[in-house]
Amino acid sequence: MDENIWPESGDFVVCTVKNVTDFGAYVTLEEFDGKEGFIHISEIKAGWVKYVRDHIREGQKVVCKVLNVDTSRRHIDLSLKDVNEHQKRAKIQDWKNEQKAAKWLQFVAEETGTSEEEMSKLKLKLFENFGSLYSAFEEAVINAEAAFGDLKMKKKLASSIVTVAQSNIKLPYVDIAGYVDLNCYLPDGIDIIKLALEAGNNVDKEEGVRVDISYTGAPRYRIKVIAPDYKLAEAVLKRSAKAAIDTIEHLGGKGEFHRHNDTVKV
Structure with missing residues (x-):
């Protein structure tokens, strides 16, 4: 993802715990180019927490809620306690879907001989227009190449995305x-x-x-x-x-x- 893209307050994000301390935990945000965030001890769990390591450990994947983003300091405050089980499961599923979509897009690049630079621009277009890569592939299943009519996309790219989408996504309709x-x-x-x-x-x-x-x-x-x-x-x-x-x-x-x-x- 683009280095200049940051999460917004209220977003749910998938993180990998990097370092656990006595006063909280440092994590990297999987969907935001490995940007670092911090979960304060008060945001680990509702109620009093004596030992942070009793609740979180290095290498663990967690879903957090973004509390505050300071781009000038490159600092992100996160909460673990503000995420319920339903929100956690939904976010993990979205993240997995996005990983699959990224692989599908890589296949499209190889199939069409599209350069890395051009694919990076296409990714940004898809994010801006559909909100996520996976949503773009879902639209391709439903509306075929017409889904990309406003993007001025090369026909071979649109056709390849539709083919890959229809081979991998089965939507109920x-x-x-x-x-x-x-x-x-x-x-x-x-x-x-x-x-x-x-x-x-x-x-x-x-x-x-x-x-x-x-x-x-x-x-x-x-x-x-x-x-x-x-x-x-x-x-x-x-x-x-x-x-x-x-x-x-x-x-x-x-x-x-x-x-x-x-x-x-x-």
Whole structure:
């Protein structure tokens, strides 16, 4: 991570205990380029602590809460007692996910022949836009290369990230489908049907939702929606079908929606 990036007060961080003293413990922050922090004896455990070593030891991995950051002194005050078990487990999982994502990104670099300097810039972009590397890979699973549309990323990099993400992350989502019959017998009927399909495909979608429309045989077209949950998928499916039907009927054709009841949990 960039040397100039520091944690913020209230953040949870994964640390390795470096040195235990009578008045606290010095630790290194795993996610912040090994920056050093300090846990005062009063922040080790709720209540009175006689011996720090009874509660923490060198080499131990701990999750701490950031109390204060002084970048000018390069000093970080931390608390161990302010982290409950749920927060500890969640943070450790996030940290492990981030380690996996960093390895995946290294694989992307090797696969695409991207330089270390360029990958460092890409990492910063992904952090800024997604909050973490792992979140960027999750978005790649859901939205494919479209997830990186605003980043001006090279196509080969985006494609490689999507491939790696889809091979390693299996997110729970709902896959549902429906059909629209679109008919238009005007001279420009084919163009009108195309406009209707575009309207159905470009319907407003919440983040993490994908709509795919495919031809199954005249006059029927299949609308497939992938979303994080059934309620959202159903709403988008109906919205897509309505947009296609409204468009074709406005232009002189006819449309009809048929629900396909199969749903698949992946």
